[in-house]
Amino acid sequence: MELKTDLFLGDSKKILKKLPDNSVDLIVTSPPYADQRKDTYGGISHDKYVEWFLPITKELFRVLKPTGTFILNIKEKVVNGERSTYVMELIIEMRKQGWFWTEEFIWHKKNCFPGKWPNRFRDAWERLLQFNKDKKFHMYQDEVMVPMGDWAKSRLKKLSETDKVRDNSKVGSGFGKNISNWLEREKAYPTNVLHLATECSNKNHSAAFPEELPEWFIKLFSKENDTILDPFMGSGTTIFMANRLKRHAIGIEIVREYYSMVKEQIEPVQLYLLESKENYEPIKSSGGYAVR
16 A cells, blocks of 8 residues: 655645544644644634634544544643633533543643743643543554563562452542563553654744654554545644555645745645635646646
């Protein structure tokens, strides 16, 4: 199977309508946050953000396979001295659309800049929200296992009797553990906190995230030849990682500069250009096919 990359230039809300139902295995994206990136994306106000984003999540719900996953990198902001609730409001409204809010991952930025304000410290983390169409979805946990680490040397050195059986949780959650199961293991499953440095290299983008971030989720929620979608492509980090991991990638970007930057770095590629008339006719292009 020959893998390809489909790049679209235009508004996600319009272009997503062109994609088939139930055709995407994984969506990984970081849309512009409220009141940010005004020079490039217009800076959607926090009080209008949910209204702006819901038509897009409606289309994402349609194109995602029932077994697929949607990972949304998003962050709150401070408005008039308190945290805005636009992210929580978005989660509630997406659940009304039919989404399951399955999990929440935290991206801990190991190298964030120091700083403080009169009533708070600088944020060193961002949310990665996991949404699904169904409670049964594809997940390949073994692909992201990590070394056991130094904790095992002390924690597993002297096991109590309780450690050797499936001991039910004392807080009534119903979860139990048998610590002795990990005695001979070299790897363990990770937590839902990702400790990754922010992207410091020059990608000519105001908010590029590190390659390890989409890579981790692509490995966890997809396999080779699956289709990965980023409806806010930006500098193309998700697209490049999908290519590298032998997935079919679809990228949508409204800013021509970023679209062109990614297009020049990916070959072969299927190129699509959304013009005002939305008239699609295939023509030959040096990068594959362009549609305009």
